[in-house]
Amino acid sequence: MNIEGTSVTVEKSQEELFNFFSDLNNFEKIMPENINKFEVDGDSFLFGLPGMPEIRLVLKEKTPFSNITLGAASSKLPFTLAANIGKIEEYKSEVSLNFEGEFNPMMAMMIKKPLTKFVDTLSENIGKL
Template sequence: MNTHIEGRQVHINKPRTEVFSHLSTPANFSDIMPDDVQKFESGDDWFLFELKGLPAVKMKVAELSPSDKIVLKSASDKLNFELVGTLTDENDGTAAQLHFHGEFNAMLKMMVTKPLTNFLGKLSDKLEQL
């Protein structure tokens, strides 16, 4: 079952190219992780994070579209999902929005929709503070 969750659009007081450059480096995702992240590790094209009470999630950079889109995919074969960040120019900075796309069965979709929506909200709050 296809699952799509959109984070709210946020404004960042930096040029789009600067935001894109920052988020193109997996290690920099630690800057937007929620405060309840207990573990964060990164490599050249991946990062791993763990929230309290949940298993660790490893994400790999799947696509970098010059200055306007970053696509991260799950590194696990068990769960198929991606996190897409889109960036657009605004008068005095950048508009950014996060989108979650996943393929889950109906039961899993019911279980993960609310926590994922909350997680995207926390990521969006931190993204706005970059």
């Protein structure tokens, strides 16, 4: 299953955005308002939203100034969430989120709508940075 967030333009350089996403504490700033748990532990963070199980994301990959990829800590639900950062101008960048997961068809059907809403909310909040 692949979910692509809306590309958003941010008035920050690629390097500023890369550094923002590299600090996992900053992910709390782009989470949905109704988040009820957020804890950073080294290269991972745990978050909880109402009606969903808590999810731990681990920093999987960093490509300086263009990509940060997070992945599920649990192998039960393997997925990644990548933030791709493109330069528009010196202090203007474009960010697009891409969620990729391997789920059975029944699970994919159940979680596609809430995950799409989650990725869209993250994208929207990145646009407000």
